[in-house]
Amino acid sequence: xxxxxxxxxxxxxxxxRVASRDGLDRLTIGRLAAELGLSKSGLFAHVGSKxxxxxxxxxxxxxxxxxxxxxPAARTERGEPRVRAYFDGWLRxxxxxxxxxxxxxxxxSFDLDDRPGPARDFLATAQRQWLDTLAHAARVAADAGHFRxxxxxxxxxxxxxxxxxxxxxxxxxLGDSDAEPRARRAFxxxLGDSRR
Amino acid sequence: xxxxxxxxxxxxxxxxRVASRDGLDRLTIGRLAAELGLSKSGLFAHVGSKxxxxxxxxxxxxxxxxxxxxxPAARTERGEPRVRAYFDGWLRxxxxxxxxxxxxxxxxSFDLDDRPGPARDFLATAQRQWLDTLAHAARVAADAGHFRxxxxxxxxxxxxxxxxxxxxxxxxxLGDSDAEPRARRAFxxxLGDSRR
Numbered sequence: 001x002x003x004x005x006x007x008x009x010x011x012x013x014x015x016x017r018v019a020s021r022d023g024l025d026r027l028t029i030g031r032l033a034a035e036l037g038l039s040k041s042g043l044f045a046h047v048g049s050k051x052x053x054x055x056x057x058x059x060x061x062x063x064x065x066x067x068x069x070x071x072p073a074a075r076t077e078r079g080e081p082r083v084r085a086y087f088d089g090w091l092r093x094x095x096x097x098x099x100x101x102x103x104x105x106x107x108x109s110f111d112l113d114d115r116p117g118p119a120r121d122f123l124a125t126a127q128r129q130w131l132d133t134l135a136h137a138a139r140v141a142a143d144a145g146h147f148r149x150x151x152x153x154x155x156x157x158x159x160x161x162x163x164x165x166x167x168x169x170x171x172x173x174l175g176d177s178d179a180e181p182r183a184r185r186a187f188x189x190x191l192g193d194s195r196r
Numbered sequence: 197x198x199x200x201x202x203x204x205x206x207x208x209x210x211x212x213r214v215a216s217r218d219g220l221d222r223l224t225i226g227r228l229a230a231e232l233g234l235s236k237s238g239l240f241a242h243v244g245s246k247x248x249x250x251x252x253x254x255x256x257x258x259x260x261x262x263x264x265x266x267x268p269a270a271r272t273e274r275g276e277p278r279v280r281a282y283f284d285g286w287l288r289x290x291x292x293x294x295x296x297x298x299x300x301x302x303x304x305s306f307d308l309d310d311r312p313g314p315a316r317d318f319l320a321t322a323q324r325q326w327l328d329t330l331a332h333a334a335r336v337a338a339d340a341g342h343f344r345x346x347x348x349x350x351x352x353x354x355x356x357x358x359x360x361x362x363x364x365x366x367x368x369x370l371g372d373s374d375a376e377p378r379a380r381r382a383f384x385x386x387l388g389d390s391r392r
Contacts, residue, residue, distance in 0.1 A: 102309070113298070124371075159359075162359050162362025193389065
C-alpha cells in the first residue's frame with residue numbers, strides 16, 4: 001500500500017461514503033475515478049486493485065471504530081459502567097455522519113460471509129475481536145460483582161450483538177423511529193438478567 | 197411477468213442459489229445466461245430485466261418462507277407453543293439446502309436499506325409482516341396466560357429478530373458451531389422474561 005497522501009485520503013474518504021450507502025461490492029475503481037475526476041490508472045496508483053481498495057476501506061472503518069468506540073470506553077470505570085460505555089458508543093457509531101448509509105461493516109459481514117478472501121478474513125477477525133472485547137468486559141463486570149459470578153460472558157456478547165443488529169435492521173430497513181429505544185430496553189433486560 | 201414454465205422455473209431456481217451465495221446484487225442477466233447456456237435475449241424473455249429478476253427471486257424466497265415456516269407454525273397450538281414453532285422453523289429455514297449461502301433475504305435487508313426501489317420496498321413490507329406475525333403470536337400467548345399480560349409484543353418481535361440475526365452472523369461469518377445453541381439459550385431467556 002502507498003503511504004498516506006492528501007489525494008489518497010480524499011479517495012478513501014469518498015470510497016467509505018460510497019460503500020456506506022451502496023455496499024462494499026459497488027466500490028469499483030472505475031466508479032471512483034469518474035466521481036473524483038481522476039483517471040483510472042491514477043486512482044489505481046493511489047489505492048491499488050478493487051480488492052485492495054475494499055480491504056483498505058474496511059481497515060479504515062475498523063480503525064475509526066476503535067478510535068470512536070473501543071478506546072474511549074476502555075478508559076471508563078471497569079465493570080457494568082464500561083459495558084454500558086461500549087454499548088452507548090456502538091449505538092452512536094451506527095449514526096456516524098461519515099457513513100451516510102450507516103456502518104458499512106454490518107452489511108459487509110452478511111454479504112461476504114460466503115466469499116473467501118482477504119476482506120472476509122479481515123471482517124471475521126475484526127468482529128471476533130470486538131465480541132471478545134465485549135465478553136471480556138462482561139467477565140470483568142462479573143468479577144467486580146456487578147454481574148452474577150456464573151455469567152456466560154460469550155453468551156452475553158452474542159446477545160449484545162443481536163441487539164445491535166436488530167437495531168440497525170429496524171432503523172435502516174424498516175425506518176422504525178422506535179428502534180434505538182427498543183435496543184436500549186433489550187439492553188436493560190440483558191443487564192437485569194446478568195445481575196440476577 | 198411471464199407465466200411459469202419449466203425453463204423459467206429452472207432459471208429462477210438457479211438465480212436463487214446464486215443470490216444466496218453471492219448476494220442479490222451479483223445476480224445479472226449476463227451471468228445467469230452464461231451459467232445456464234442461454235442467450236441473454238432468451239433469458240430476458242423469461243425473466244425480464246435485472247431489477248425484475250431480483251424482485252422475483254425475493255418473491256420466491258418469501259413465498260418459500262411462508263410455506264416452510266409461517267403456515268406450518270400457524271397450525272400449531274396457539275400461545276407459547278406457536279411462538280416456539282415460529283422460532284424453530286426460522287432456525288431450520290436458515291439452514292435450507294435450496295440456499296447454499298444461507299437465507300438471501302437477510303443480507304439483502306442490510307444491503308438494500310439505502311437503495312430505494314421495488315426490491316427494497318418488497319423487503320421492508322415482507323419483514324414488517326413477519327415481525328407483525330411474531331408480535332401477534334406473542335400477544336396471543338399473553339392473552340392465553342402463557343406470557344405476562346403487560347408484555348410489549350412489538351418489543352418481543354424486535355428481540356426475537358435480534359436473536360435470529362445474531363445467530364446467522366455467528367454461524368456464517370464467524371463459523372461459530374455454538375451459534376444455534378446460543379440462539380436457543382437467548383430464546384429461552386426471552387421466554388423466561390416474557391412469563392415473569
